[in-house]
Amino acid sequence: MGLGLPALSDPTATAFVAGLLAAVACGLGALPAFLLDFRSSRAVGRAHAFAAGLMVAAAVLALVGPGVHLAVRGDQPVRGLLGLAVGAGLGAVLIPLLRSCLPRGGDMTLTARLGGRNALLVFVVMTLHSVPEGIAVGAGYGAGGHGQSLDGLGHLLAVVIAVHNVPEGLVVALPMRAGGASLRTCFVAAFLTSLPQAVAAAPACLAVSVFEPVVLPSLGFAAGAMLYLVAAELVPEARAHCGRADVVGWFAGGTVIAAPLVVL
Ligand SMILES: [Zn+2]
Numbered sequence: 239m240g241l242g243l244p245a246l247s248d249p250t251a252t253a254f255v256a257g258l259l260a261a262v263a264c265g266l267g268a269l270p271a272f273l274l275d276f277r278s279s280r281a282v283g284r285a286h287a288f289a290a291g292l293m294v295a296a297a298v299l300a301l302v303g304p305g306v307h308l309a310v311r312g313d314q315p316v317r318g319l320l321g322l323a324v325g326a327g328l329g330a331v332l333i334p335l336l337r338s339c340l341p342r343g344g345d346m347t348l349t350a351r352l353g354g355r356n357a358l359l360v361f362v363v364m365t366l367h368s369v370p371e372g373i374a375v376g377a378g379y380g381a382g383g384h385g386q387s388l389d390g391l392g393h394l395l396a397v398v399i400a401v402h403n404v405p406e407g408l409v410v411a412l413p414m415r416a417g418g419a420s421l422r423t424c425f426v427a428a429f430l431t432s433l434p435q436a437v438a439a440a441p442a443c444l445a446v447s448v449f450e451p452v453v454l455p456s457l458g459f460a461a462g463a464m465l466y467l468v469a470a471e472l473v474p475e476a477r478a479h480c481g482r483a484d485v486v487g488w489f490a491g492g493t494v495i496a497a498p499l500v501v502l
Pocket residue numbers: 296300367368371402403406
């Protein structure tokens with residue numbers, strides 16, 4: 239028997255392996271960033287605008303949309319929507335807090351290697367946003383074990399998450415690459431941002447009911463952090479490097495390209 243085969247009979251191990259494969263997909267998403275030439279300031283601005291567009295599509299279509307859908311179909315829709323909204327508010331508060339924790343001037347070695355403060359913020363936020371996605375995958379595998387009709391749900395969710403990880407890998411890599419980070423750093427960073435999907439999937443699969451109450455607030459939290467990051471950091475950074483029309487065009491391009499991938 240190969241290493242992967244025993245995992246197939248155990249939903250928890252399968253959920254973990256599926257999460258790992260999804261993280262590799264995110265790493266691969268970083269690669270297109272290396273087709274671009276970032277020597278001009280304008281290219282740096284366009285990359286930030288494009289990453290912002292990708293991020294808005296991912297936050298709205300992969301987090302807010304499914305969150306609202308889950309809330310209104312649940313037993314307590316008002317409570318569900320409230321949980322989503324409170325989570326979003328807390329997520330937005332996270333960004334200025336994180337920003338104030340990042341080193342200023344002086345010892346910027348790690349920040350510089352990752353392509354600067356904005357790139358580091360994107361990395362942290364995208365890593366956090368993978369946690370509820372991992373819970374969703376794990377819960378899918380866990381639910382599949384309890385009912386015939388739900389068998390295959392875990393696999394389906396894992397494929398959906400893996401595909402939507404590809405543009406998200408690019409979100410992580412673009413500001414890093416624009417800031418001068420290496421191919422290896424971008425790939426590893428993109429992979430790491432999705433690693434929580436594997437780590438969160440296993441316990442969520444084992445204890446679906448324990449994780450259920452935190453799903454909506456954590457979806458909201460991730461979406462709030464991503465949207466705030468776009469508005470407060472990525473778009474202003476893009477504007478600092480290129481004109482309004484350029485920013486709008488590249489932002490719209492990012493949204494349009496990511497939309498079919500993240501909703502799948
Ligand atoms: Zn995502």
